[in-house]
Amino acid sequence: MPDKEIIDRRHRIDPKEQEPAERIKNFDEVASTYTEEEALAEAKRCLKCKTPMCIEGCPVGIDIRQFIDEIKQGKFEDAARTIKAKNSLPAICGRVCPQESQCEKLCILSMKWTPVAIGRLERFAAEHEKQGEKPVIPEWNGKKVAVIGSGPAGLTAAGELAKMGYKVVIFEALHTAGGVLTYGIPEFRLPKDIVAKEVDYVKSLGVEIRLNQIVGKTITIDEMLKEYDAVFIGSGAGLPVFMGIPGENLCGVYSANEYLTRVNLMRAYQFPEHDTPIKKSNKVAVVGGGNVAMDAARTARRLGAHVYLIYRRGEEEMPARREEVIHAREEGIEFKLLTNPTKVVGDEKGWVKGIEVITMQLTEPDASGRRKPVPVKGSETVIDVDTVIIAIGTSPNPLLVKTTPGLKTNGHGGLEVDGYSFMTSREGVFAGGDAVSGSATVISAMGQAKEAAEAIDEYIKAKCKR
Amino acid sequence: MYNIVSKTELATFTTQLVVEAPDVARKAQAGQFVVVRAGEKGERIPLTIADYDREKGTITMVIQPVGSSTGKICSLCEGSNLHDVAGPLGNASEIIENGLVVCIGGGIGIAPIYPIAREFKARGNKVISIIGARSAEYLFWEDKLRAVSDELHVATDDGSKGIKGFVTQPLADLISSGIKIDRVIAIGPLIMMKNIANATRPHGIKTIVSLNPIMVDGTGMCGSCRVSVGGQTKFSCVDGPEFDAHLVDFDGLMARGRMYGEEEKVSTERYQHEKNGVPLCLTRR
Numbered sequence: 001m002p003d004k005e006i007i008d009r010r011h012r013i014d015p016k017e018q019e020p021a022e023r024i025k026n027f028d029e030v031a032s033t034y035t036e037e038e039a040l041a042e043a044k045r046c047l048k049c050k051t052p053m054c055i056e057g058c059p060v061g062i063d064i065r066q067f068i069d070e071i072k073q074g075k076f077e078d079a080a081r082t083i084k085a086k087n088s089l090p091a092i093c094g095r096v097c098p099q100e101s102q103c104e105k106l107c108i109l110s111m112k113w114t115p116v117a118i119g120r121l122e123r124f125a126a127e128h129e130k131q132g133e134k135p136v137i138p139e140w141n142g143k144k145v146a147v148i149g150s151g152p153a154g155l156t157a158a159g160e161l162a163k164m165g166y167k168v169v170i171f172e173a174l175h176t177a178g179g180v181l182t183y184g185i186p187e188f189r190l191p192k193d194i195v196a197k198e199v200d201y202v203k204s205l206g207v208e209i210r211l212n213q214i215v216g217k218t219i220t221i222d223e224m225l226k227e228y229d230a231v232f233i234g235s236g237a238g239l240p241v242f243m244g245i246p247g248e249n250l251c252g253v254y255s256a257n258e259y260l261t262r263v264n265l266m267r268a269y270q271f272p273e274h275d276t277p278i279k280k281s282n283k284v285a286v287v288g289g290g291n292v293a294m295d296a297a298r299t300a301r302r303l304g305a306h307v308y309l310i311y312r313r314g315e316e317e318m319p320a321r322r323e324e325v326i327h328a329r330e331e332g333i334e335f336k337l338l339t340n341p342t343k344v345v346g347d348e349k350g351w352v353k354g355i356e357v358i359t360m361q362l363t364e365p366d367a368s369g370r371r372k373p374v375p376v377k378g379s380e381t382v383i384d385v386d387t388v389i390i391a392i393g394t395s396p397n398p399l400l401v402k403t404t405p406g407l408k409t410n411g412h413g414g415l416e417v418d419g420y421s422f423m424t425s426r427e428g429v430f431a432g433g434d435a436v437s438g439s440a441t442v443i444s445a446m447g448q449a450k451e452a453a454e455a456i457d458e459y460i461k462a463k464c465k466r
Numbered sequence: 467m468y469n470i471v472s473k474t475e476l477a478t479f480t481t482q483l484v485v486e487a488p489d490v491a492r493k494a495q496a497g498q499f500v501v502v503r504a505g506e507k508g509e510r511i512p513l514t515i516a517d518y519d520r521e522k523g524t525i526t527m528v529i530q531p532v533g534s535s536t537g538k539i540c541s542l543c544e545g546s547n548l549h550d551v552a553g554p555l556g557n558a559s560e561i562i563e564n565g566l567v568v569c570i571g572g573g574i575g576i577a578p579i580y581p582i583a584r585e586f587k588a589r590g591n592k593v594i595s596i597i598g599a600r601s602a603e604y605l606f607w608e609d610k611l612r613a614v615s616d617e618l619h620v621a622t623d624d625g626s627k628g629i630k631g632f633v634t635q636p637l638a639d640l641i642s643s644g645i646k647i648d649r650v651i652a653i654g655p656l657i658m659m660k661n662i663a664n665a666t667r668p669h670g671i672k673t674i675v676s677l678n679p680i681m682v683d684g685t686g687m688c689g690s691c692r693v694s695v696g697g698q699t700k701f702s703c704v705d706g707p708e709f710d711a712h713l714v715d716f717d718g719l720m721a722r723g724r725m726y727g728e729e730e731k732v733s734t735e736r737y738q739h740e741k742n743g744v745p746l747c748l749t750r751r
C-alpha cells in the first residue's frame with residue numbers, strides 16, 4: 001500500500017496575481033484563475049465533511065463538497081456541471097461573491113485555519129465548462145413572459161423560464177445587457193467578455209433581449225400584460241444617493257454610478273478611441289466603504305490619481321468584500337477611516353478643490369450590536385482633492401412604480417413582494433433582486449430570481465386551469 | 467440598428483435626420499428626448515424628438531454638429547444606421563389650455579420648441595412664437611412654426627432676418643404691450659434661457675425652460691444631469707428636462723456644462739483628423 005499522502009491543510013493556495021505596481025497601470029484582471037495544479041492542491045484541502053456546512057452558506061445551495069471532489073478527481077467538466085445545476089453564472093460568482101461572509105465563512109477549516117477557497121475553485125471549474133453544452137429546451141408551451149432588466153436577476157429568471165419552455169423577452173434600458181455586471185463592476189475584477197459569454201448563453205436558450213427599451217417609457221407594464229402571461233421585474237437598485245452636503249453639484253463631483261458607468265459601460269478608460277470622456281484626476285476622494293466604493297477608488301487609481309477612501313466607520317465595519325479591501329490597500333489607496341465629509345469645497349470656477357471632513361467616533365454597541373459613528377465636534381479638516389466620488393449607496397429607480405398603477409413599494413423604495421410567490425401588488429407581476437431588496441449581491445439576486453421563476457411557472461399553470 | 471430614412475441640411479450647421487424608431491415614435495410626446503449613439507464606440511448623447519410620425523414609425527431630430535458625437539451623427543448618410551436610439555425619455559411638456567403662450571426657440575432650440583408650440587396650439591391656446599439665431603443662414607423651420615402660431619417673431623443677432631437683436635427683445639415688447647401672458651416656454655442656449663427668466667421674473671409670468679445638461683444614461687441612474695432647482699437637486703433626465711425657469715441655478719449648470727472642455731477638444735480634433743482622411747459615406751449601404 002502506498003503511503004497516505006500528507007496534506008497541509010493550514011494554508012489556502014493563492015492564485016497568481018498581477019503585482020500592485022503593475023496592475024494600477026492597466027484594467028486587466030488582478031487575479032488569475034487557478035492552474036490545474038493549484039486547483040488540485042486546493043481541492044485536496046477539503047475534508048469532504050459528512051455535514052458540509054459550506055453548502056448552508058451558499059444562497060443557492062451549490063453542492064460544494066461534490067464539485068470540489070470532482071475537481072480533486074480531475075473531472076473538471078463534471079465539477080462545472082454540478083455547479084451549474086444550482087448556479088447558472090459560476091464564472092461570475094466565483095469572482096465576485098462575498099465568499100467570506102457566505103460559503104467560506106461556514107467552511108469547517110475556517111474554525112482553525114483559512115477556509116477552502118471555494119470561490120476560486122468555482123471560478124476554475126467554470127473555465128472548464130464543456131463548450132456548447134446546453135440543456136435540452138422543451139418545445140414552446142405557448143406562453144410568454146416579459147423580463148425587465150438584464151442584470152443577474154433578469155438573466156437568471158429568463159434562463160430558468162426558457163428551460164421550462166416559455167418564450168421569454170428581456171427588456172433592457174441600456175445598450176448592452178448585464179446590469180451592474182456590465183456597467184458597475186470593473187473589468188479588472190470581472191472581465192466584460194465573461195459577462196458577454198453568459199449573456200450569449202441565455203440567448204442560446206432562446207431568450208430574446210431587446211436593448212434600449214426603458215420600461216415605463218418605451219413600453220409600460222400594463223401594455224406588457226396584454227401580450228405576456230406574466231412579467232418579472234429585475235430592474236435593480238440603480239438610483240444613486242447623494243449626501244445632501246453643500247457643494248455636491250460642483251464640477252468634479254461624481255456619483256459612483258456615473259464614474260463607473262463612464263469607465264465600464266462606455267469604456268472611458270480607452271478615451272479618445274471611445275468617445276465618452278472621464279476626468280483624469282490628480283487627487284480623488286471616494287466616499288463609502290462598500291464594494292462600489294472600492295471599485296470606484298481602484299478605478300480612479302488606474303486612471304492615475306492618488307485616492308483617499310473616506311469612510312465613517314472602521315475597516316472592520318466595511319461592507320466590501322475582504323479581498324477588495326486588501327487589493328485596494330495594496331494598490332496604494334489611502335484610507336481615511338472614522339472620517340465623514342461635511343462639505344465639498346469649490347474654486348471660483350465651480351470646480352472641486354477640496355473636501356471638508358470631520359472625525360468620527362464609534363459609540364458603544366447598541367442593542368443590535370452595531371456601533372454608531374458620531375462626529376467629534378470641531379475636528380473638521382480639508383483634504384485637497386480635485387474629484388469627489390460619492391459611493392454611499394443606491395436605491396431602486398422609482399420609474400416603474402411611477403408608471404405602473406397599483407405597484408407598491410415596501411417603504412425603502414424596494415418593490416413589495418409576497419415572501420413566497422415573489423408576486424408584487426400587481427397580479428401577474430413578479431420581482432426579485434435589488435429591485436426588491438435594495439442593493440445586495442449577485443448571488444442573492446440570482447437566488448430570488450430562480451425562486452420567482454418557479455413561482456411564475458406555478459402561477460401561469462394555475463391560471464390556465466382556471 | 468436604427469435606419470436613417472432621410473437626411474436634410476436645414477440650414478448652416480443644422481442637420482435634420484428622420485430615423486426609423488417605431489418603439490419611440492409610438493410613445494413620443496412634445497418635450498421628450500432620445501439618447502443616441504452613433505456607433506459602437508460612441509458616446510450616449512441626448513437629442514430632442516423634434517417631430518414624430520407614429521404611422522411610419524419614425525422620429526425627427528435636428529442636430530447641430532458642435533463636437534465629435536454630433537459631428538459623427540451629422541456625417542452619417544441616408545440609408546445608414548444609428549447604433550442606438552433609446553426613448554422617449556424625460557417628461558412630456560405640461561400643456562395648458564385656452565391661454566396665451568409665448569414659445570421661444572433660440573438656435574438649435576427652434577427644433578424642440580416646434581412640437582411644443584404645435585401642442586399648445588392644438589389645445590386651444592393662442593400661441594406667439596419667437597425664434598432667433600445668429601444670422602439668417604442659421605434659421606430654419608420658420609414656415610413650420612408659423613403654421614402652428616398665431617404670431618411669429620424672428621430675431622437675428624446681425625439683423626440679416628427679422629429684427630436685429632436677441633429673442634428677449636420681442637418678448638420684452640410683448641410684456642410691455644400689457645397683454646396677459648399665461649406661460650412662456652423657452653429652449654435655447656443657457657444664457658438665452660437665463661436672460662428670459664430674468665425678463666419674466668419681475669412680472670411673475672410662469673416661465674418654463676428645457677435644460678440640456680451633460681447626460682449619460684438618461685434614465686436616472688448616474689446623476690450626471692443634476693441641477694439645482696429652487697435649492698433642491700433634480701435629475702434633469704427624469705425630473706425634467708423642463709423646469710420652472712425662475713428656480714433654476716443657471717450658473718451652476720453653465721459651469722457643469724463645461725466640465726469636459728479639454729476632453730471635448732481632444733475628441734473633436736481627433737474626429738476632424740479622421741474625417742479628413744476618410745470618405746464620409748463609408749457607412750452607406
Ligand SMILES: Cc1cc2nc3c(=O)[nH]c(=O)nc-3n(C[C@H](O)[C@H](O)[C@H](O)COP(=O)(O)OP(=O)(O)OC[C@H]3O[C@@H](n4cnc5c(N)ncnc54)[C@H](O)[C@@H]3O)c2cc1C
Nearest residue numbers: 149151152153173179180184215235236433434440441442
Ligand atoms: C460597483 C458595484 C460593485 C458590486 N460588487 C459586487 C460584488 O463584488 N459582489 C456581489 O455579489 N455584488 C456586488 N454588487 C451588487 C450586485 O452587482 C447587485 O446586487 C446585482 O447586480 C443585482 O442584480 P439585479 O439583476 O437585481 O440588478 P442590476 O444588476 O442592477 O440590473 C438591473 C438591470 O435592469 C435595467 N433596468 C432598470 N430599470 C429598467 C427599466 N425601467 N426598463 C428596462 N430596464 C431597466 C438596468 O439597466 C440593469 O441593466 C456590486 C454593485 C455595484 C454597483
Ligand SMILES: Cc1cc2nc3c(=O)[nH]c(=O)nc-3n(C[C@H](O)[C@H](O)[C@H](O)COP(=O)(O)OP(=O)(O)OC[C@H]3O[C@@H](n4cnc5c(N)ncnc54)[C@H](O)[C@@H]3O)c2cc1C
Nearest residue numbers: 511512513514529530533534535536678679680681723730
Ligand atoms: C435633453 C437634451 C436635448 C438635446 N437636444 C438637442 C437637439 O435636439 N439637437 C442638438 O443639436 N443638441 C441637443 N442637445 C445637446 C447635445 O446633446 C449636445 O450638443 C451633444 O451631446 C454634444 O456632443 P458632442 O460630442 O458633439 O460635443 P462635445 O464637444 O462633446 O460637447 C459640446 C458641448 O455639449 C455639451 N455636451 C457634451 N456631452 C454631452 C452629453 N453627453 N449630454 C448633453 N450635453 C453634452 C457640453 O456642454 C459640451 O460643452 C440636447 C441636450 C439635452 C440634455
Ligand code: SF4
Nearest residue numbers: 058093097102103119
Ligand atoms: S455561488 Fe457564491 S456563495 Fe455559492 S458557493 Fe459559489 S461563491 Fe460560494
Ligand code: SF4
Nearest residue numbers: 046047049054107108
Ligand atoms: S465545509 Fe469546507 S472542508 Fe467541509 S466540505 Fe465544505 S469546503 Fe470542504
Ligand code: FES
Nearest residue numbers: 684686688689703
Ligand atoms: S443622465 Fe444619468 S441620471 Fe440623468
Ligand SMILES: [Mg+2]
Nearest residue numbers: 509533534535
Ligand atoms: Mg462629446
